[in-house]
Amino acid sequence: MKGAPAQTDVLIIGAGPASLAAASAVLGHNLSITIVDEQLRPGGQFLRQPPRCMQAHNWLDGRLYRPAKRLLQTIEDHPDIDWRFGTTVSALFPDPQPPGIGAAGHSVWLTGAAGMERLRARTVLLASGCYERPLMFPGWTLPGVMGAGAIQTLLKSQQVVSGDRILLVGSHPLQLIVADQILKAGGKVAGVVFSQPALAGGSILQHPGVLFSHFLQFTEIARVFFRLRRAGVRVIFGSAITEAKGTGGVLAATIAPIDSMGGVSGTGTTEFECDAVGLCYGFLVSSELARQVGAEALWSENRGGWLVQHDEWMESTVPGLFVAGEVTGMAGADAAIVEGVIAGMGILRSLGNLDTQQAELGASDHRRQREKNERFARCLADLASPPHALWTGLMAPETIVCRCETVTRQELDDALSVHTHIQTADALKLLTRIGMGLCQGRLCHSTAAQVLSVTRKTSIENVGSFHAAVPARPVPINKLTNT
Amino acid sequence: MILAFRVEKVVEQRRTVTIHVNGRPLAAFEGETIAAAMLASGLRIFSYDRDGHPRGAFCNMGVCYECLVEVSGPRGSDKRRVRACQTQVEADLSVRMLGTATARP
Numbered sequence: 001m002k003g004a005p006a007q008t009d010v011l012i013i014g015a016g017p018a019s020l021a022a023a024s025a026v027l028g029h030n031l032s033i034t035i036v037d038e039q040l041r042p043g044g045q046f047l048r049q050p051p052r053c054m055q056a057h058n059w060l061d062g063r064l065y066r067p068a069k070r071l072l073q074t075i076e077d078h079p080d081i082d083w084r085f086g087t088t089v090s091a092l093f094p095d096p097q098p099p100g101i102g103a104a105g106h107s108v109w110l111t112g113a114a115g116m117e118r119l120r121a122r123t124v125l126l127a128s129g130c131y132e133r134p135l136m137f138p139g140w141t142l143p144g145v146m147g148a149g150a151i152q153t154l155l156k157s158q159q160v161v162s163g164d165r166i167l168l169v170g171s172h173p174l175q176l177i178v179a180d181q182i183l184k185a186g187g188k189v190a191g192v193v194f195s196q197p198a199l200a201g202g203s204i205l206q207h208p209g210v211l212f213s214h215f216l217q218f219t220e221i222a223r224v225f226f227r228l229r230r231a232g233v234r235v236i237f238g239s240a241i242t243e244a245k246g247t248g249g250v251l252a253a254t255i256a257p258i259d260s261m262g263g264v265s266g267t268g269t270t271e272f273e274c275d276a277v278g279l280c281y282g283f284l285v286s287s288e289l290a291r292q293v294g295a296e297a298l299w300s301e302n303r304g305g306w307l308v309q310h311d312e313w314m315e316s317t318v319p320g321l322f323v324a325g326e327v328t329g330m331a332g333a334d335a336a337i338v339e340g341v342i343a344g345m346g347i348l349r350s351l352g353n354l355d356t357q358q359a360e361l362g363a364s365d366h367r368r369q370r371e372k373n374e375r376f377a378r379c380l381a382d383l384a385s386p387p388h389a390l391w392t393g394l395m396a397p398e399t400i401v402c403r404c405e406t407v408t409r410q411e412l413d414d415a416l417s418v419h420t421h422i423q424t425a426d427a428l429k430l431l432t433r434i435g436m437g438l439c440q441g442r443l444c445h446s447t448a449a450q451v452l453s454v455t456r457k458t459s460i461e462n463v464g465s466f467h468a469a470v471p472a473r474p475v476p477i478n479k480l481t482n483t
Numbered sequence: 484m485i486l487a488f489r490v491e492k493v494v495e496q497r498r499t500v501t502i503h504v505n506g507r508p509l510a511a512f513e514g515e516t517i518a519a520a521m522l523a524s525g526l527r528i529f530s531y532d533r534d535g536h537p538r539g540a541f542c543n544m545g546v547c548y549e550c551l552v553e554v555s556g557p558r559g560s561d562k563r564r565v566r567a568c569q570t571q572v573e574a575d576l577s578v579r580m581l582g583t584a585t586a587r588p
Contacts, residue, residue, distance in 0.1 A: 143539025159490040
């Protein structure tokens with residue numbers, strides 16, 4: 001990284017709904033705006049776009065996509081934004097600006113096709129979204145077992161149906177949407193298996209306010225549910241996947257009823273023939289970059305793991321670092337858009353483009369909407385999560401927990417029984433190599449922490465997370481040195 | 484079993500690109516990722532772990548690195564490791580899977 005770093009007023013990390021909304025809010029104030037995303041087009045995972053040469057008819061024509069699609073259409077290709085696609089933020093550091101500018105400032109390392117470069121930003125918005133939280137069970141590392149979101153993004157952005165017969169297993173209603181999209185694309189759904197009992201969805205009636213404010217979401221889920229039933233798709237409640245079988249890839253999967261303790265007894269199993277399995281047990285937020293600079297993050301079992309804390313302007317505990325969207329707690333695309341606007345107002349205020357009163361005016365409606373969204377998200381999070389015991393209850397001794405370093409449950413249990421002083425996730429990592437691989441613990445950190453907390457009878461907060469290290473993603477050494 | 488497939492009816496006519504996976508030619512379409520092209524051709528195995536067990540694409544969004552492959556240009560030029568789900572196909576691209584189906588000592 002040679003020469004003086006480039007500068008930007010507003011750096012937005014991620015190009016999903018929250019980022020696009022924030023950029024829209026900040027545009028028109030004579031500020032330089034840079035948006036960085038690993039994908040090649042904006043939209044995030046929610047609106048993961050096909051490449052331009054692959055025009056898909058009726059792309060995401062469902063009602064739930066309309067508001068975000070409108071936003072995308074107004075801002076994609078906006079000439080006043082410096083778009084950096086195919087680019088990864090490798091590191092984020094505090095970098096105080098010359099005095100008098102009025103913002104705290106950060107320095108980032110960007111890694112793209114051309115190599116690595118440094119960029120100084122007066123303010124940063126982290127809207128890096130989330131990814132699937134994997135449930136671990138015998139056979140979950142077989143090819144063909146994927147996140148339900150992977151099956152969905154292969155459809156959205158590549159027009160590829162992931163299998164001939166796809167089984168969806170999980171606890172989140174997203175799997176109904178994915179099943180519906182598979183059918184529309186001409187695929188076959190072997191079944192949709194929910195961990196909740198059949199009547200769990202009815203508990204929403206205890207929250208009439210939420211039902212009213214988010215009526216569209218509920219009716220859309222209900223419409224999809226009945227459409228699947230009409231199409232003859234088996235929807236099973238109160239069960240979980242216990243095994244994926246096959247050589248060279250999944251060919252069948254076993255499901256079993258969940259007992260009152262949240263475990264699986266293994267009796268009354270059903271086997272499904274399927275060549276793809278989508279896991280839909282919830283999500284983990286991508287808060288690594290915020291944790292890397294020391295922003296406060298609190299654990300939430302049902303809202304996505306380590307959630308970045310923030311004030312009423314969406315500013316984290318690190319001055320100049322704003323957050324919006326799933327990194328503040330899973331709440332969906334519409335809520336991300338609302339948070340993006342509030343963060344945009346916060347950024348304009350911190351840069352002195354708006355005074356507090358003007359920013360309040362711009363944020364007030366969105367803050368009211370955010371409160372409603374939060375009630376909905378809390379309600380959905382409780383409804384859409386599997387029983388706590390399921391996360392650690394399905395593994396066999398030889399089941400892999402850390403895919404990158406091939407660390408099994410047995411290796412974790414052995415390490416914990418021999419080294420009784422091990423109390424933290426980081427200590428377990430040093431001893432067993434769990435979380436040391438290329439994904440940097442993103443897939444296994446929550447399960448590792450849960451195994452540790454169950455074994456030591458302590459809280460996830462005491463166990464902690466794996467240290468969020470630099471670089472945030474693997475970087476080839478020749479890019480690090482730009483040789 | 485036909486495994487994964489392309490939704491041909493909703494996609495405009497596209498240009499084809501030939502890549503090589505482990506030395507064998509594989510027909511792909513312009514704009515596809517290596518992962519999508521492999522899956523749509525029935526290739527589910529992207530690598531083998533240290534115990535010789537197969538692994539496949541898991542997240543399709545660049546997080547898990549389970550689809551990491553070695554790619555190179557014509558005559559082995561510009562050899563590098565990439566996530567198959569984040570990398571588009573291009574003419575004359577060679578893809579090599581990592582690991583083997585036997586356990587490493």
